[in-house]
Amino acid sequence: MRPTLGILIRFKNSAATLPRVLHRLHAQTLRPHTILGVDTGSTDGSAALITQAGGSVVAWTQPYHHARVLNYGLTHLQTDLILVLSSHTTLDDDDALEQMCAAFENPRVACVSAKWDDDPYYSDAITWDELLVKGLKFGSIYSNSMGMIRRKAWEAVPFDETLLTAEDYAWAIEQLRLGHICKRLPLRFGYDRSGHDRTFEFAQLVFHFARRYKLHVAWLGATRSLQQMLKALVMPRPGMPSPAFHYQRLKAWALMRFTAASSFSGR
Template sequence: MVLSILIRNLNEATALETCLKALALQQVNSEYEVVVVDNESNDNSVAIATQYGCKVVTMPRQKFSYGGAINFGINHCKAPLILILSAHVFLLNDNFLQQIPTHFTNEKVVGLRFINSLNADAVTGAFNKPQQTITWQTEQGNVAAIWQKTTVNHCAAIRKNTWQQYPYNEVIISGEDKLWAYEVLKSGYAITVNIPLFYTYHKPMSRAQLIQKRAQEEVALILVTGVPFKNYPTSFKATIKYAYGQFWAAVKHIKTYCKTTKYIKEILPIQKQHFKL
């Protein structure tokens, strides 16, 4: 067995089933396993995972952290390569799994970053730019650059033996994937990014959940990079500047809406004269 697939899940039965259906459609000629780390779901997630032949391991909710859940799951994985997935991911290439080992032929490469199809710029870049192998030297030890470019744990592949040396941090509130990348790059390893293997990650969130997620990511960024409030500066001047920009962005949206409505009213009567169904 070459590959273990690790999926984190909490009450995501519908998304999990979509994820597993996409895996079942993969064209792959080698054996792999699927391990689901379930955080005591109350829905039928476990039944669905079992139906699709997954190994299910339960992690108590009170012990959850992103890094902790991944470490817990990898401990139950058998293969030397681990594909880490969120339950909200489904793979688009039918040879996604088949291609993963081919990107680990260089022993220095210990992690892979793939392309989220919802990011149009990343998709375009994957076709127009060759994949890149990132090292500590190529990024000149720039923590902020490493944060932006390296592995994203809703869909990332890593070597298990490297993880055994550098397990994920279980304390940091978010960004455990970025901190791991920082540590392995600093230790002389490499991560390949911009790989033209595509997936979709979409997790609907309430406004409160989105605010919490953004705040956690910003806190992690501050802790790892040492740069205070990079994306959400807290000074009064910065807040006013942000509000000013948002106000004029809203004005532009309203103008666009009004102009579009006016144009519809102008062309609809003309088109009605010529169009018959």
């Protein structure tokens, strides 16, 4: 029996992007059983776009918080599989949902999402053993911008509401630790969003997760990062990461070392 599929879309004033997102959902070869929108404070008619597309909407009236909004929305969906989709992310392959659902035929798969890039560092079926060998990278294992999860996996481990962001990264790591698999698929997608630079914020969380799970971080290291930062300052080249990029990661590493030392000394 084919598992049921629901779509969860968080939105706020997304009338400019939602029509395309919903159009691409309706173009899928596999239609979802239900679409649920979580309105986090829209004033531009976004909610009506969801209902006009055949979906339903619930309101989130508290301050926005990634994990809390997700957990709240997921309590209103009872389908076996749930695609968590941002209100600015389109699935550009007509069979994207079909491909994602097929991945769950393996009972060990907890989640699947589209690949952000062609970086071959991780396999397309990541396991805990692979993470132990390769460590944590400053990149995506699973993304709540366009990721499908198994409801039972979420029921056992909800998204961590102590985290302000990267709740998807933390959740995926925990699923791997429990013996599950995170799949990645080479799907085409559109991502129409701009935001502030989160290099430091994300690097800080990666170092935090690595320490929590006793994993190493797969990066250049402090010495080589400093060398690359100086090189980018003296001889900048097109396509080369900026000095600020390396500085933000070094700052996150230094803060991690300082907090670890402070904790050890009891200060």
